[in-house]
Amino acid sequence: MSGQAVNWQAQSGVSSYELAIVRNPTTTRDTTYQVVTGTSVTPTAVPGETVAYGLRAFVSGAPWAQEVSVTYPAATPPPNPTPPPNPTPPPTPSPVSSALRIGVNADTQGWGSQMGARQDGVLGMGVKWLREEFAWRIVQPSAGTWDWSRYDQLLVSAAQRGLTVLPVLMSTPSWNGPTVTTIPSDPTAYASYVAAVAARYGPGGSFWAAHQDLAAYAPQYFELWNEPYYPAFSNNDINPGRYARLVKAAGSAGHAANGQAKFLMAAETDVMPTGTNQWVSWTDAMYQAVPDLNNYFDAVAVHPYSGNLAPDATSGAPIHERFDRIGLIHDRMVAKGASNKPFWITEVGWSTCSDTSQCVSEATQADYTARLFSTVTSNTYKSYVAAVMLYRSTDLGPSTSSDRETVFGLAHEDGSPKPAWNAVRAATGH
Numbered sequence: 001m002s003g004q005a006v007n008w009q010a011q012s013g014v015s016s017y018e019l020a021i022v023r024n025p026t027t028t029r030d031t032t033y034q035v036v037t038g039t040s041v042t043p044t045a046v047p048g049e050t051v052a053y054g055l056r057a058f059v060s061g062a063p064w065a066q067e068v069s070v071t072y073p074a075a076t077p078p079p080n081p082t083p084p085p086n087p088t089p090p091p092t093p094s095p096v097s098s099a100l101r102i103g104v105n106a107d108t109q110g111w112g113s114q115m116g117a118r119q120d121g122v123l124g125m126g127v128k129w130l131r132e133e134f135a136w137r138i139v140q141p142s143a144g145t146w147d148w149s150r151y152d153q154l155l156v157s158a159a160q161r162g163l164t165v166l167p168v169l170m171s172t173p174s175w176n177g178p179t180v181t182t183i184p185s186d187p188t189a190y191a192s193y194v195a196a197v198a199a200r201y202g203p204g205g206s207f208w209a210a211h212q213d214l215a216a217y218a219p220q221y222f223e224l225w226n227e228p229y230y231p232a233f234s235n236n237d238i239n240p241g242r243y244a245r246l247v248k249a250a251g252s253a254g255h256a257a258n259g260q261a262k263f264l265m266a267a268e269t270d271v272m273p274t275g276t277n278q279w280v281s282w283t284d285a286m287y288q289a290v291p292d293l294n295n296y297f298d299a300v301a302v303h304p305y306s307g308n309l310a311p312d313a314t315s316g317a318p319i320h321e322r323f324d325r326i327g328l329i330h331d332r333m334v335a336k337g338a339s340n341k342p343f344w345i346t347e348v349g350w351s352t353c354s355d356t357s358q359c360v361s362e363a364t365q366a367d368y369t370a371r372l373f374s375t376v377t378s379n380t381y382k383s384y385v386a387a388v389m390l391y392r393s394t395d396l397g398p399s400t401s402s403d404r405e406t407v408f409g410l411a412h413e414d415g416s417p418k419p420a421w422n423a424v425r426a427a428t429g430h
Helices: 108-123 149-160 188-201 206-210 212-217 240-257 282-289 325-335 362-376 419-428
Strands: 017-023 030-036 050-057 068-071 101-105 129-135 164-170 221-224 262-266 299-302 343-345 385-391
Touching (some): 101 419, 108 129, 129 149, 149 164, 149 212, 221 240, 240 282, 282 325, 325 343, 362 419
Parallel strands (some): 221 262
Antiparallel strands (some): 017 030, 017 050, 050 068
16 A cells, blocks of 8 residues: 555456455445456545455455555545536437436445435436445345345435435345355345345335335335346356346245335346357346246346447447447347336446547537437337436546546546536436
8 A cells, every 4th residue: 555545566467456445344344346457546535434455366266465454534525516607508408208217326325424415416417316236245244134224324315305216236245155246056045135125125115114204215126236247246257047047036036025126137238158158148048047037027227338439329339339239138138028128227328538449528428428318218219218327426536537437427526517417417307
């Protein structure tokens, strides 16, 4: 550790490393993970907290280096983002249909006492939805222990502000798997967790009995895992059949626990399952493993990132790297008898990093964001796209960063809005 940077010596043949970010390291050890490259990274500061950092090579079975920590000075929460005076009119002429759910990924549940301020910030865009991780490892730290405190606080705080949360049910506890990104081969315990969440927080759930004035904001939809088709969220083990069996177990248990709860299943185009050298259709492989899969989910979650291409581009990259792949995914779902399953775009956005091969300028980010809403409400998509959740509300690093993952924000790290902020405001009619 030097200053607030984590440094390491490069390992021969290793291009990527996994950084563990551990908040409350002496008590609950709330941990998130980030894939990094090079030999140094400066994590996002967490004012007023001591945070521990661990690092290992991003390869299966790699050991963790000894943790280092940094104590960040206390700071006043960043100001709520507000539009600049007389902002340039966004390129979309009018609000989109009120039938489209518009939200943002903001990760407010990880900010402790600053959570409310973070939620206040997104209200300026006019969005009504927050996509938030509900970490299984935090709710159920041991097989017989349940701790709902973090998410009780989250849901009350969001509901008081008129926000509905889309919970993403993920993060395996250590007692059920070797890493937080391990998708359990036996989904029984995960299914029990999903059922418990739905019974507590879904419509009419036990939590809302004590908060009846806020019960209108109870989550109805729950997302089953995040991006299981990528190595970073499957412990380097891409397995469509395993995920399909997880959906079957979790959807069955969740529906039984709360008949009003609905569940989103993740979908992509083609993947190369770990241990093979052949590309397969993610959809076909799931239905091959679970032929009656349609009985266990209610909507489809997609993340149609497109690098530096516009959302309405139909060339310039292979289809699995373009936004319009959602049409291909939809066609494949229809072929499996799932034509009645709406699509939720639960992550999409454009990074404003300095790497022009994958990122865009702030002006282009605003243009693409406006065109996103025009695209999803066009005749091509409007019949099945039910929601758009932008990734993300605020940058995770400085605006000059070359790290694509840190500057997807609609606002800068200090809370000041980028032009794309106003494109979302226009779409919501705010």
